[in-house]
Amino acid sequence: MKHELDLTRLASAKEVEPFEQAAAAIDQAFHGMVARYTNVLSPMVFGAAFMDWGVHLALSPGKQMQIAVDQLFQWQRFGAIMLESLTGQRSTHAILPRPEDNRFSEPEWRQWPYYAFWQAFLLQQEWWHKATTGVEGVTQKHEQVVAFGMRQLLDIWAPSNFIVTNPAVRRRMRETNGANLMDGAANFLEDWQKLRTGQRPIGTEAYQVGRDVAVTPGKVVFRNRLIELILYTPKTESVKAEPILFVPAWIMKYYILDLSPSNSLVRYLVEQGFTVFMISWHNPSEADRDLSLEDYRRLGIMAAIDAISMLLPGRKIHATGYCLGGTLLSIAAATMARDGCEKLKTVSMIAAQVDFREGGELTLFIDESQLKFLEDLMRQQGFLDGRQMLGAFQLLRSNDLFWSRIIHDYLMGKRHSMTDLIAWNTDTTRMPYRMHSEYLRKLFLDNDLAEGRFETDGRPIAVNDIHVPIFAVGTEKDHIAPWKSVFKIHLLAKTEVTFLLTSSGHNAGIISEIGHPGRHYRFHTKTEKDHYIHSNRWFAIAKRQEGSWWPQWVDWLQEHSSGERKPLLLDGNVSAFADAPGTYVLEA
Incomplete structure (x- = not known):
């Protein structure tokens, strides 16, 4: 009887298994469909966070009383602001926007009744911040998600977003007799058409790759299924012995480092007498869905290093990684150190993280729920499309990247002037399903690299094995x-670390050509014998210096070079697959 029962149970399990597989397939398809309409963000992330906040707030009568009293004080403060405004007194109760918030900078916003609109909005924004934070028992991550979500919802109703409550738009209507709204409608239809057909935004045609940007002369000297390796033509009669290898992020095209001739970091380095190599990543398709993070290390960085060693035998390399490329470079450098490979002279990491515990607002949405949601979308497509990812990044800076454009292009009826950097930012790439899943899970979610669990070739690696000098760049x-996350390289590396903090943001701060107005930086070197200092202390002791950070990096590279110079490299004997910028960068 017992034997018969086991057989019945086994048969039942076999019948259930296909049903479970079908159920999982339905869920995956549904998640993928929803993800296309939510900028790949999982609604479950917000649902869990708001549930955590709501339940704890419901069980906190003291906090409820506090926020109720705060609301009364906010209305009292608003009344005082209005009274001072109407009587012409200097307001002592007014609330000021955050430094990065430029929505209410036009002079008309100081006039009645518009002054009342934005003061009420900012006071309400402040009240909601108090209401969504400081609720005991709510996890820190859920608190940050709720505060972020409420900020996004409130931004929808900002008075700057509506014709009736935006004095600058109303002035524009008077100046154009309402033609700005017609122009704005035309702009909207044009943008919608380009978005629907997958075309790049208006104005990008002025920055064609190989004609206007990415024009530094060079040759593709190596190619495999994942990369093209570009060797740039020297500008000096002799070059420094140690070449520079750039490992850009595969999340975008490489030519942010070789934009227009006037602001190309590659051109600047070549003019300083360096031999410069650049990895140009293949733009993956559905057929590349199974490319792994390990493939990117082996077929990317290691293949490029091997190719350089063939071209320049015996010369050590100044390896330089930007953004995700810097993270991958740290993995490759740690692997090389573990395996006794001494082909690197230095490692430079530009806006690149190795510890992701404090990775900014982006990490708020990296949890098991979000990754499962994202993986279901990528499983269907075979990749994550760059436009889908760009939408998520825009959400992090919705004022600058979304609402300001709505107001400027569609309400004011104008067009933002296109620049090479903005055009580059629209030239998106895809990321293979397997690689991107591994990247998000192993690095963002589990922080394996910083905590010693990341493996290459089946064995763990450690950043503190890297013994060559490190130059790390963060942007304010x-x-x-x-930058404080980038700064954590100090905790993980035991070698000499020079950290430089430059002005501006993730991309604009790196493109810092000589003479660029308003640029400044700080830098300081920690030797192997120095004790660790906190980032706030570092900021206090690192003196501010005006100008571009590029010359400071060049000085550092020269200090860590042999000083030996070699004759020109491109002598006609180098086998070239194509002229720069190559073919992979042109892949749509």
Whole structure:
């Protein structure tokens, strides 16, 4: 009897398994469909956070009383602001926007009744921040998600977003007799058509790759299924012995480092007598869905290093990684150190993280729920499309990247002037399903690299095995790789670390050509014998210096070079697959 029961149970399990597979397939398809309409963000992330906040707030009568009293005080403060405004007195109760909030900077916002509109909005924004934070028992991450979500919802109703309550738009209507709204409608239809057909935004045609940007002369000297390796033509009669290898992020095209001739970091380095190599990543398709993070290390960085060693035998390399490319470079450098490979002279990491515990607002949405949601979308497509990812990044800076454009292009009826950097930012790439899943899980979610669990070739690696000098760059307004997160390389590396903090943001701060107005930076070197100092202390002792950070990096590279110079490299004997910028960068 017992034997018969086991057989019945086994048969039942076999019948259930296909049903479970079908149920999982339905869920995956549904998640993928929803993700296309939510900028790949999981609604479950917000649902869990708001549930945590709501339940704890419901069980906190003291906090409820506090926020109720705060609301009364806010209305009392608003009344005082209005009274002072109407009587012409200097307001002592007015609330000021955050430094990065420029929505109410036009002079008309100081006039009645518009002054009342934005003061009420900012006071309400402040009240909601108090209401969504400080509720005991709510996890820190859920509190941050709720505060972020409420800020996004409130931004929808900002008085700057509506014709009736935006004095600058109303002035524009008077000046144009309402033609600005017609122009705005035309702009909207044009943008919608380009978005629907997958075309790049208006104005980007002025920055064609190989004609206007990415024009530094060079040759593609190596190619495999994942990368093209570009060797740039020297500008000096002799070059420094140690070449520079750039490892850009595969999340975008490489030519942010070789924009227009006037602001190309590649051109600047070549003019300083360096031999410069650049990895140009293949733009993956559905057929590349199974490319792994390990493939990106082996077929990317290691293949490029091997190719350089073939071209320049015996020369060590100044390896430089930007953004995700810097993270991958740290993995490759740690692997090389573990395996006794001494081909690197230095490692430079530009706006790149190795520890992701404090990775900014982006990490608020990296949890098991979000990753499962994202993986279901990528499983269907075979990749994550760059436009889908760009939408998520825009959400992090919705005022600057979304609402300001709505107002400027559609309500004011104008067009933002296109620049090479903005055009580059629209030239998106895709990320293979397997690689991106591994990247988000192993680095963002589990922080394996910083905590010693990340493996290459089946064995763990450690950043503190890297013994060559490190130059790390952070940017003050970076919302993708916050500088204090980048700074944590000090905790993980035991070698000499020079940290430089430059002005502006993740991309604009790196493009800092000589003579660029308003640029400044700070830098300080920690030797192997120095004790660790906190980022706030570092900021206090690192003196501010005006100008571009590029010359400071060049000086550092020269200090860590042999000083030996070699004759020109491109002598006609180098086998070239194509002229720069190559073919992979042109892949749509």
